Amino acid sequence: MLVFEIVMVAMGAVRANLLRSVLTTLGIVIGIAAVITMVALGEGAQQQIQAEINRMGTSVLTISPGQQRSFGVSRGDTELSIDDALALRVETGGLLTVSPEQQTYMQISYLRWNSRSRVVGVWPEYFNIYDHELLHGRFFTQSEVQGRRRVAVLGYSASEDLGETPPEILLGETIQIRGIGFEVVGILAEKGGSGFLRPDENIFIPQSTAQYRVMGSRDRLNTIYAATETPEELDLAYAEIDRIMRREHRLRAGEDADFNIRNNADMLETFNETRQTFTMLLAGIAGISLLVGGIGIMNIMLVSVTERTREIGVRKALGATKRAIMTQFLVEALFLCVLGGLLGVAAGYAAAEAMSRFAEWETAVSPQAVAAAIGFSAAVGLFFGMWPARRAAALDPIDALRYE
Amino acid sequence: MLARIQVGRSTTLSDEIIRTEGLTKHYVLGAETVRAVRGVDLLIRRGEFVAVMGPSGSGKSTLMNMIGCLDTPTDGKYWLNNQLVSELTDDDLARVRNRQIGFVFQTFNLLPRATAAHNVELPLIYAGVSSKERRRRAEEKLALVGLEDRMEHKPPELSGGQRQRVAVARALVNEPALLLADEPTGNLDSVTSADIMRQLNDLNKQGQTIVLVTHEHDIAEHAKRQIHLKDGFVERDFMNEMVGSAV
Numbered sequence: 091m092l093v094f095e096i097v098m099v100a101m102g103a104v105r106a107n108l109l110r111s112v113l114t115t116l117g118i119v120i121g122i123a124a125v126i127t128m129v130a131l132g133e134g135a136q137q138q139i140q141a142e143i144n145r146m147g148t149s150v151l152t153i154s155p156g157q158q159r160s161f162g163v164s165r166g167d168t169e170l171s172i173d174d175a176l177a178l179r180v181e182t183g184g185l186l187t188v189s190p191e192q193q194t195y196m197q198i199s200y201l202r203w204n205s206r207s208r209v210v211g212v213w214p215e216y217f218n219i220y221d222h223e224l225l226h227g228r229f230f231t232q233s234e235v236q237g238r239r240r241v242a243v244l245g246y247s248a249s250e251d252l253g254e255t256p257p258e259i260l261l262g263e264t265i266q267i268r269g270i271g272f273e274v275v276g277i278l279a280e281k282g283g284s285g286f287l288r289p290d291e292n293i294f295i296p297q298s299t300a301q302y303r304v305m306g307s308r309d310r311l312n313t314i315y316a317a318t319e320t321p322e323e324l325d326l327a328y329a330e331i332d333r334i335m336r337r338e339h340r341l342r343a344g345e346d347a348d349f350n351i352r353n354n355a356d357m358l359e360t361f362n363e364t365r366q367t368f369t370m371l372l373a374g375i376a377g378i379s380l381l382v383g384g385i386g387i388m389n390i391m392l393v394s395v396t397e398r399t400r401e402i403g404v405r406k407a408l409g410a411t412k413r414a415i416m417t418q419f420l421v422e423a424l425f426l427c428v429l430g431g432l433l434g435v436a437a438g439y440a441a442a443e444a445m446s447r448f449a450e451w452e453t454a455v456s457p458q459a460v461a462a463a464i465g466f467s468a469a470v471g472l473f474f475g476m477w478p479a480r481r482a483a484a485l486d487p488i489d490a491l492r493y494e
Numbered sequence: 495m496l497a498r499i500q501v502g503r504s505t506t507l508s509d510e511i512i513r514t515e516g517l518t519k520h521y522v523l524g525a526e527t528v529r530a531v532r533g534v535d536l537l538i539r540r541g542e543f544v545a546v547m548g549p550s551g552s553g554k555s556t557l558m559n560m561i562g563c564l565d566t567p568t569d570g571k572y573w574l575n576n577q578l579v580s581e582l583t584d585d586d587l588a589r590v591r592n593r594q595i596g597f598v599f600q601t602f603n604l605l606p607r608a609t610a611a612h613n614v615e616l617p618l619i620y621a622g623v624s625s626k627e628r629r630r631r632a633e634e635k636l637a638l639v640g641l642e643d644r645m646e647h648k649p650p651e652l653s654g655g656q657r658q659r660v661a662v663a664r665a666l667v668n669e670p671a672l673l674l675a676d677e678p679t680g681n682l683d684s685v686t687s688a689d690i691m692r693q694l695n696d697l698n699k700q701g702q703t704i705v706l707v708t709h710e711h712d713i714a715e716h717a718k719r720q721i722h723l724k725d726g727f728v729e730r731d732f733m734n735e736m737v738g739s740a741v
C-alpha cells in the first residue's frame with residue numbers, strides 16, 4: 091500500500107471526526123503550548139541577560155551593599171559610601187577604573203514636556219566602563235564632578251521623552267531635573283539591548299551633583315562599578331577590592347563581608363544554574379502532559395478501532411495485510427499527535443508573543459524547541475498508537491466483517 | 495458417500511480452480527462444538543457457475559468463507575489454482591484474496607464514507623497499483639455494471655441494487671480467477687435481484703468462474719451447477735441441465 095493512500099485514509103478518518111479528534115489532541119496541545127511558552131520565556135531571559143552581560147563586558151566587577159550579619163543575626167542593610175569609591179580609585183594604582191552609581195527616578199521637564207526618567211549620578215569613568223559612545227557634544231569631566239556642576243548627558247532615547255527629535259536640538263539647552271536646571275552637554279549613541287537598565291533612557295549627571303543637589307545630600311551609593319583592562323586581572327582586582335572594602339568598613343578578619351562583589355561571568359553562571367533547574371521542571375511538565383495526552387490518544391484510537399471493526403474487516407477481505415492495517419492506524423495516531431503538536435506550537439508561540447507584547451517580557455521561540463516539540467508528539471503518537479494499531483491488525487477478517 | 499460426486503468431464507491440472515479434501519470447520523463454544531462444515535470434497539473447474547444451496551445453518555457461508563480464504567479450515571486441505579492455500583499464513587492469504595478472489599457479500603460491505611470509485615479502487619490500493627491506473631480500472635468496472643454516472647456517489651447515496659453493483663465492480667476490479675458471492679441478492683427485491691443475476695450470467699458467459707450462495711431456487715437456476723449442503727455435508731451436487739438427478 092502506498093504511503094500517500096495511507097496518509098489520505100488517516101486524514102480522512104481524522105476529518106470525519108474532527109471535533110472528537112481536536113478534543114482528543116487537546117492534552118498534547120496544552121502540554122506542548124506550555125512548554126513552548128516557558129522555553130520561549132527562558133530563552134528570552136537568557137538572551138536578555140546575555141545581551142546585558144555582553145554590553146557590560148565580562149571584566150566588570152559590581153560592588154553592591156550586602157547585609158551584615160553577626161552571629162547569624164542581620165544588623166540591617168549596610169551602605170556604600172563615596173569614600174569607598176574614592177578609596178578604590180586611589181589605592182588600586184590604576185588597576186581599576188572605578189565609578190560610583192547613585193540613581194533614582196525623577197521628574198524631568200523641558201519647555202512643555204515632562205517625563206519621569208532614571209537619573210544616574212556617576213563619574214566620567216562610567217562611560218568608559220560601559221563603553222558608551224557620544225553621538226553629540228561631550229561627556230562631563232572630572233572637574234565638573236568636583237565642582238558639582240549642573241550638566242547632563244542624555245541617553246539616546248531620553249530626548250524623545252522630552253519631545254525633541256532629532257536629539258541634538260537639546261544640546262546646550264537647559265532641562266529641569268526636579269526643578270533644577272541642568273545644561274545638556276552630550277548625547278550618547280544608541281546602546282540598544284533593552285534589558286532591565288535601559289541605558290538609552292537614562293540621564294547621566296555628575297555623582298556629586300546628584301548627591302548634593304538632587305538626591306538630598308545622602309551619601310548612599312547604589313553600586314560601585316570597577317573594571318579591569320583585561321579579564322585576567324579580575325582575580326587580583328577581586329582580592330584588592332575585598333581588602334580595601336573590608337578596611338574601609340572596619341571589618342575584622344573572619345567577619346562576614348557587608349558588601350557583595352560580583353563578576354558578570356558569575357552572574358551568567360548563576361543564571362545558567364537556575365535555568366537548568368527550570369529546564370528540568372519543564373521537562374517534568376512536558377513529560378506528564380504528554381503522558382496524559384498520549385493516554386487520551388490511545389483511548390480514542392481504541393475507540394476508533396472498535397468503531398471501524400467492519401471497515402477493517404472489509405479492508406482485510408480485499409487484501410490488506412496486517413502491516414497495511416497497522417500502518418493505517420499508526421499513521422492516524424501519529425497524525426493526531428503531530429496535529430496536536432503543531433497546534434500546541436502555534437498556541438505557545440501566540441502566548442509568547444502576547445507576553446512580550448503586553449507584559450513586555452522578552453521571549454524567543456527557538457527552532458530547536460519547535461522541532462523537539464513536534465518530534466516528541468510524533469514519538470507519543472507512535473508509542474501510544476502502537477497497541478491500538480496492533481489490535482486492529484490482529485483482527486480476524488471474518489470476525490471483523492461480522493461485527494455489529 | 496453423497497458428497498463424492500464425479501462430474502463428467504476429465505480434468506487437467508490447469509483446468510481446476512478449487513479442490514478441497516475433507517474440508518472441515520468446527521466452532522468451539524464453551525463445552526459445545528459446532529460442526530459447521532464436516533469433510534467437504536469439492537472440485538470446481540475454471541468457467542463454472544456453481545450455486546451453493548441448503549437450509550439455514552447448513553454451513554454455506556462457512557464453506558464460502560474458507561473457499562474465499564477469509565477463514566481457515568479446522569481440518570482438511572484446500573487448493574486454489576493448484577496452490578495449497580490451507581497452509582498459508584495470514585498475510586499470504588491476504589495476498590491471495592487480493593489477487594485471485596473477488597467477494598460479493600449479502601450486506602455489500604462498502605466503506606460508507608468513500609465514493610463508489612474509491613470503494614472499487616480499494617483492492618488495487620492493496621495490490622500497489624498506481625493511482626491513475628486504479629482510477630482507470632475502477633471506471634471501467636463501474637461502467638461494466640452500469641454505474642458510470644455514479645462514480646462520485648457514496649454508498650448512502652445509492653440504492654441497494656446500485657450498492658451491490660458497486661460491490662460487484664469492486665470484486666471484479668482485480669480480474670480475479672474466482673468470483674464468490676454469498677447471497678448477493680439476499681437484501682434486494684426481485685427486480686434488482688434479476689438484474690444482478692443477469693450481470694453474473696453475462697460475466698460467466700465471458701469465462702468468469704462464479705460460486706454463489708443462495709436460498710432461492712430461481713436464482714440457483716441461473717447457475718450451471720448446484721451443490722446442496724445439509725448439516726455441513728454435501729447432500730447433492732448436480733448440473734442444472736439434468737435437474738433433479740442427484741447421485
Ligand SMILES: Nc1ncnc2c1ncn2[C@@H]1O[C@H](COP(=O)(O)OP(=O)(O)OP(=O)(O)O)[C@@H](O)[C@H]1O
Pocket residue numbers: 521522523528529530548549550551552553554555556557
Ligand atoms: N463464528 C461462529 N461461531 C460459532 N458458530 C458459528 C459461527 N459461525 C457459524 N456458526 C455456526 O455454524 C453453522 C453454519 O453456519 P453458516 O453461517 O455457515 O450457515 P449458512 O448455511 O450460511 O446459513 P444461512 O443460510 O442462514 O446464512 C451454524 O450452525 C452456525 O450457528
Ligand SMILES: [Mg+2]
Pocket residue numbers: 554555556
Ligand atoms: Mg450464510
